[in-house]
Each structure stands twice: as C-alpha cells, then as structure tokens.
Amino acid sequence: MSEPISRVERKERTRRAILDAALELSDESTLAAISLRQVAKQVGIVPTAFYRHFDSIEALGLALVDEAFVSLRTMMRDIRRGDPALADIVDRSVGVLVDHVHEQRAYFLFIARERAAGPPGVRDAIRHQIELFERELATDLARLPATDRWTAEDLRVLSNLIVTAMVSTAESILSAAGRPDVEKQLVEQARTQLRMVLVGALNWRSKP
Amino acid sequence: MSEPISRVERKERTRRAILDAALELSDESTLAAISLRQVAKQVGIVPTAFYRHFDSIEALGLALVDEAFVSLRTMMRDIRRGDPALADIVDRSVGVLVDHVHEQRAYFLFIARERAAGPPGVRDAIRHQIELFERELATDLARLPATDRWTAEDLRVLSNLIVTAMVSTAESILSAAGRPDVEKQLVEQARTQLRMVLVGALNWRSKP
C-alpha cells in the first residue's frame, strides 16, 4: 500500500534522510570533519546526488541550525505556558530544559559542537539565534515586578547570564548521558544557580 | 653564532615547532579536522617524522591542553596577587582575564574549540582541568567572610556559575577580535554579571 508518491514528496523524503544522517554522524564528530561521501553512504544515495539537495556540507549545517532552533522555540513556549508564579518558575524552567535536552538530544549535541567548531557561517547563525533567545528572555524578565527600575542594558546582561548558565547546563547533561546520578546533581546545580541569580536580581539596583 | 646544538635540544625545538604549528592551524579549524600531513608541512618536516614526537594528533592535543592550562594557572595567580579588597576584586579579575585572553589568544581559541568538538580524550582532559579550576575558586570563595555559613556544595555550585560565565566571556571576546567597541561592551557585561552574582551570594543562605 502506500502507492502514490509524488515527485516533490520523494525529494523531501531524501532531504529529510540527509538531514537525519548528518545529525546522526554529528553525534560522533563535528561537521567540519564529516565528508559528503559519509553522509551519502549513510543515506544510501550516490555522493553526487547530494548536490540535488544542498550546495555543500555547510549549507546542510545551516539547515540543521534552523531546525534545531525551531525545536528550541517550542521549549520556550512550554516554559512560558502555565502559571508564571515566580516561586516555582525556576523548577519549571529547568525541568522543561532537561526534558527537551532528552527529547532533542541529537539537535542539542549538534548545536553544542557546531557553536564552537562549525564552519564560520554556521557558528554565526547559532550565535545569532542564541542572541535572539536572550532578547526574548529579556523582554520576559522586563515583565516581572522585581525588575521595575532596571535599565534595558542590565536586563540584557542578566538575560545573557541566565542563558549562558542554561547552555552550560544543557551541555553538561549531554555529556552525563547514562549516569542518572550525575544528571540529577547537575539539575540540582542548575536550580540552585538560577535561584542564586534570582536573589542577586531581587537585590539589584541599576547604576545611579 | 649559535653553533653547538645538542641532540635533545634539536628534538625539543622540533617538538615546539609541531605544537606551535598545530596551535596555528587550530585557529581556523578543529583538531579533528586537521591532518598529520598539514601539521608536518607547516613545520617543514616529512609526515613520518611526526611520529618521532607524538603517537597521534590526539596525543598532540593532550599536550596542548596541558600547556594551555599551565598558562591559565598563571592567570589565576595574577588574580590572587595583590590586595584582595572585595570592592575591586571584580574589576581586577575581569581585567586579568581579558589581558590573558589577548596574550594567550591561540591557546584560548584552541581550548574553546576542543572543549566542544575535540577527540573524546581531549574533551575529557579539558573538562577535568576546568573542574580543578572550579575547586580552586571554591576554596578561595570559602575564605571570604561573606560565605561563612555556606555548605561546601553551595560553594561549588557558585564557583561553577562564575567559571561558566567567565569561560563564556572569554569565548565572546575571542569572537569579537578586531572590534574594540564590542569587546568593551563585553567586558562591562562580564563585570556587571559578576557583581550581580556577588549580590546574590551576599544575600544567600544555604538551605536549612
């Protein structure tokens, strides 16, 4: 059954297979060290067929960055959803982050690697996306009553600190795979850190 | 003029040249994507001569990690030196960090890349060294009067937060090379973040 497969659908299917293959290979190596031929072999197509879908490995990487951050925005939405009681916002946020790291493990791994070691274009794209994230978080923070008299700059700086800590947490969790005790400790650490930062924020007054 | 060169000295010289060449190549790519032949060509030796000094590119990487962290310990010492007046400890620390990032640019770049994308052994070595760093910082923090009633765990967690933020700052500064205005903003951001964290710490009480 599954008879009528249109041409565009077939193409899209192969494209997906290429993206998945690259993601899988990224588990063990970095994009810069992955060959077009490896990807093709994994997909089950001949190397030259790759060019029907992407100009280069770097272009493939950019597509993967886009996909990865779509999934991250879903995460953001998950965090915002539900009551924004400041009391358990920390536990909720960390919980959602950890869940998404598990569900989207391959994407997180890919981003973590390529953020530091990918082709320049890919690195820039990731940096840009993380920056957008920080800005989003900053506007969220601005809505909290505690940040009444904060300057926009201080909000951005705080947001950067939080995002940095969460990125680091995600990376640590990725490298703690298969050791639930270690992961549990990392989760607890992330929560404590967020609380410490929050205490700092509550007692902060923007400069004169 | 520079006549008597002993054999061990010659060997050490070539070894250095190999390390420097790898460091230089790491500026543009990651270790995993650098070939033994590229390194040899850059040094000006035949590929097989490489094996007289290192078993593999990964072994070379481990040697570079060791060197890089020796330089980082110098940085730590610089920070500790001088009066530890809590008032300007933030400015001093960030200043020293920025200076070292400039002086040891190649090493910082290498560590930043390989931390995420290097061969597993190299990644582990870097992670381990950063962990040692956190522990050192934790014992320093324990000496401050403000952390009187803190648990050892909370000290470690705070230390991790600070180190994470500083690593992130270093990486940002590296990618802001040649844009002094951007760098200046990053430095100011790092200072503000440290102060925010400090305010949080001063108002923190370890759990019951």
Added chain:
DNA sequence: CCCTTCAGTGAACATCCGTGCACTGAAACT
C-alpha cells in the same frame, strides 16, 4: 676512533576525498 642511537628522509601503499560529466527512467506537463 669506532659504534650505537635516533631525528628526519623518501618512496610506496591502499583508501578516501570533492566534483565534473554524460546518463537513465519515471513523474509531470502539454
């Protein structure tokens, strides 16, 4: 002075790499 040690040589190998080019065959359009 002879003999050993060993950093560096140079050729050879099998294997991988990206990419160009002419092609095929089925789907889609006219």
Added chain:
DNA sequence: AGTTTCAGTGCACGGATGTTCACTGAAGGG
C-alpha cells in the same frame, strides 16, 4: 501520446590522507 524535467546513477579524475618500511647522517658514548 509525446515531450520536458530532474532526482538519482556510474565513472572518472587529480589530489590528500595515515601508515609501512628501509634508509641516512650527524651527535654522542665507549
């Protein structure tokens, strides 16, 4: 029914890769 489009094929190429092996020649120890 005939024609066009185009994802995927198959071959070929020039070049780079890691590693092997036998070698050379100068330093250094006896």
